[in-house]
Amino acid sequence: MIRLTEVTKTFPGTSKPAVDKLSLSIGEGEVVVLVGPSGCGKTTTLKMINRLIEPTSGSITVAGQDILSMQAHELRRGIGYVIQQIGLFPHKTIAENIATVPSLLGWDKVRTDERVAELAQLVELSPEFLDRYPGELSGGQRQRVGVARALAADPPVLLMDEPFGAVDPIVRANLQDELLELQSRLKKTIVLVTHDIDEAIKLGDRVAILSEGGHLEQYDSPGEILRNPANEFVADFLGSDRGIKRLSLIPISEIKLDPGPVLSRRATREEALSVMARYDIGWAAIGDGADVEGWFTADDLEGHKTLRDVKARSFQIKLKPEDSLREALDAVITSHTAAAAVFDGDRYLGMATVDEISREIVQ
Amino acid sequence: MTTGTSAFTIAQADEPFIRWDWIGRNLDDLWAATQEHIVLTVIAVGVGLVVSLGLSIIALRWRKTYTPITWVTGILYTIPSLALFAFLVPITGLTMLTAQIGLVSYTLLILIRNIVAGIDGVPAHILEAARGMGYTPRRMFLDIQLPLALPVIIAGIRIATVTTIGLVTITALIGQGGLGFFILRGLQFFSAIGTTQILAGTVLSVALAVVADIGLLGLEKLLTPWARRRVTA
Numbered sequence: 001m002i003r004l005t006e007v008t009k010t011f012p013g014t015s016k017p018a019v020d021k022l023s024l025s026i027g028e029g030e031v032v033v034l035v036g037p038s039g040c041g042k043t044t045t046l047k048m049i050n051r052l053i054e055p056t057s058g059s060i061t062v063a064g065q066d067i068l069s070m071q072a073h074e075l076r077r078g079i080g081y082v083i084q085q086i087g088l089f090p091h092k093t094i095a096e097n098i099a100t101v102p103s104l105l106g107w108d109k110v111r112t113d114e115r116v117a118e119l120a121q122l123v124e125l126s127p128e129f130l131d132r133y134p135g136e137l138s139g140g141q142r143q144r145v146g147v148a149r150a151l152a153a154d155p156p157v158l159l160m161d162e163p164f165g166a167v168d169p170i171v172r173a174n175l176q177d178e179l180l181e182l183q184s185r186l187k188k189t190i191v192l193v194t195h196d197i198d199e200a201i202k203l204g205d206r207v208a209i210l211s212e213g214g215h216l217e218q219y220d221s222p223g224e225i226l227r228n229p230a231n232e233f234v235a236d237f238l239g240s241d242r243g244i245k246r247l248s249l250i251p252i253s254e255i256k257l258d259p260g261p262v263l264s265r266r267a268t269r270e271e272a273l274s275v276m277a278r279y280d281i282g283w284a285a286i287g288d289g290a291d292v293e294g295w296f297t298a299d300d301l302e303g304h305k306t307l308r309d310v311k312a313r314s315f316q317i318k319l320k321p322e323d324s325l326r327e328a329l330d331a332v333i334t335s336h337t338a339a340a341a342v343f344d345g346d347r348y349l350g351m352a353t354v355d356e357i358s359r360e361i362v363q
Numbered sequence: 364m365t366t367g368t369s370a371f372t373i374a375q376a377d378e379p380f381i382r383w384d385w386i387g388r389n390l391d392d393l394w395a396a397t398q399e400h401i402v403l404t405v406i407a408v409g410v411g412l413v414v415s416l417g418l419s420i421i422a423l424r425w426r427k428t429y430t431p432i433t434w435v436t437g438i439l440y441t442i443p444s445l446a447l448f449a450f451l452v453p454i455t456g457l458t459m460l461t462a463q464i465g466l467v468s469y470t471l472l473i474l475i476r477n478i479v480a481g482i483d484g485v486p487a488h489i490l491e492a493a494r495g496m497g498y499t500p501r502r503m504f505l506d507i508q509l510p511l512a513l514p515v516i517i518a519g520i521r522i523a524t525v526t527t528i529g530l531v532t533i534t535a536l537i538g539q540g541g542l543g544f545f546i547l548r549g550l551q552f553f554s555a556i557g558t559t560q561i562l563a564g565t566v567l568s569v570a571l572a573v574v575a576d577i578g579l580l581g582l583e584k585l586l587t588p589w590a591r592r593r594v595t596a
């Protein structure tokens with residue numbers, strides 16, 4: 001969908017190119033994240049795709065067309081653009097902001113209004129905001145408007161430069177989830193710039209790691225990059241905790257679950273204590289096959305001969321098979337146990353244990 | 364009334380400081396002069412604004428021209444108004460044109476400075492977003508830059524208007540003075556009639572300036588609703 005061939009940008013008055021002979025190919029419907037240290041040329045690369053910066057040499061095609069053969073403003077109307085500072089127009093209402101590109105394209109009012117309403121819904125922005133001005137919105141809401149505005153004319157390509165850089169971590173995580181959700185429906189070709197490697201891993205189908213001068217150090221799926229960093233630079237950039245980072249990419253369903261210390265109501269106190277001893281933990285679950293009611297501690301057994309009348313405590317954290325191993329690890333650690341229960345709806349699947357999770361880290 | 368001294372004393376006692384009767388008799392003339400004052404001001408600021416916009420666009424488009432433009436308009440601004448009229452009258456006569464050339468040239472520096480500062484004050488990221496979405500330079504100027512510069516531009520128009528209202532009183536010297544006419548004529552009487560005319564001209568001129576300033580402020584609020592409705596959280 002987008003192809004950069006030997007693209008070079010040398011800014012006037014500088015000797016070293018900001019981007020030096022970069023070649024990169026981005027597939028249709030793919031999310032590619034450009035990541036790298038500050039000043040490595042991420043923004044320059046992105047802006048060359050919509051010609052906010054003109055390349056010094058090399059060629060760029062979008063959907064097979066050489067972008068230099070097009071009128072710059074025509075090209076840009078077909079490419080969504082989101083920047084960190086959002087750049088909403090303060091003198092226009094939210095509805096007018098969202099309608100920017102449709103109005104440049106000369107859409108009629110009915111079509112524009114319909115599209116604005118549709119987009120507000122898409123980015124989960126309550127319609128009451130549409131008549132307000134950007135100054136009246138929170139940072140997170142403004143960022144949603146920024147995304148809606150970029151999507152207004154349904155461009156096949158979306159360029160995003162640190163789109164979530166200016167909001168707090170909780171809002172950022174929400175916006176990232178929303179973007180992934182949106183993308184699963186819209187299937188745009190997205191090029192996103194960030195210097196947050198965790199964001200790159202979370203959002204990218206492929207991640208391009210750049211070093212100074214726009215040198216492509218590695219271009220691959222997040223999993224592959226974490227498993228096999230191409231060189232020292234990439235390994236350094238990923239950080240020493242890249243094993244743990246990798247866990248966020250692997251769903252629980254990928255690992256072997258332990259049946260866990262599960263006992264039926266008929267089991268005796270002695271049986272229960274021996275199971276706990278075998279698992280080396282202070283608790284066990286009550287249940288039958290996939291039907292698990294809850295759990296109890298050794299102390300709860302006081303005065304009981306069998307489990308028939310023992311009170312079952314409910315699980316505080318129930319993991320789902322699609323949750324990541326990172327979440328499983330968090331659950332295990334925060335619940336002070338060696339394992340966390342995994343349920344598919346009400347069906348008990350087993351326990352995610354530290355042993356099994358850490359097997360994935362060292363791999 | 365036997366001696367000059369007593370006559371003078373009587374005259375003083377008889378005549379109040381302000382001759383309200385004169386004002387009463389000349390209401391129509393005062394009103395006509397006020398209207399003329401308004402017309403002279405509106406034309407001067409209107410023409411000044413058009414010329415300034417043109418020069419500002421040139422200055423913004425070709426940055427190098429900004430310094431010479433402010434230099435020339437700066438000189439126009441500092442020439443004493445009397446000298447300017449003395450210089451113009453032999454060429455353009457005791458006409459409205461002479462008055463307007465003077466009045467317009469005094470608005471230019473203020474207006475150009477504010478227009479350029481207003482446009483320059485539009486944040487870069489807003490322009491980047493506009494360009495990135497496919498605005499052409501021309502459309503961006505009209506649709507984004509100019510509206511966002513409006514508060515600063517109107518601030519300039521307010522100063523220019525108030526200044527012009529004051530200056531119009533001087534154009535009375537070439538017979539185009541609006542309320543200045545009364546001030547000028549009042550200076551020729553050493554009596555309460557004179558004082559009354561000077562005061563009437565001055566007070567009305569000041570009142571006009573105040574009303575114009577408040578009116579323009581109201582216009583600004585009306586044209587920039589987005590600047591008011593801002594959350595302060």
Ligand SMILES: Nc1ncnc2c1ncn2[C@@H]1O[C@H](COP(=O)(O)OP(=O)(O)OP(=O)(O)O)[C@@H](O)[C@H]1O
Pocket residue numbers: 011012014018037038039040041042043044045195
């Ligand atoms: N307009 C410009 N003129 C001259 N040099 C520039 C210009 N824009 C960027 N540069 C230089 O080009 C290099 C790459 O800049 P770029 O903005 O692409 O970096 P980046 O990877 O986006 O960094 P960051 O993470 O800080 O945003 C930097 O050294 C920068 O100083």
Ligand SMILES: [Mg+2]
Pocket residue numbers: 042043044
């Ligand atoms: Mg950048």
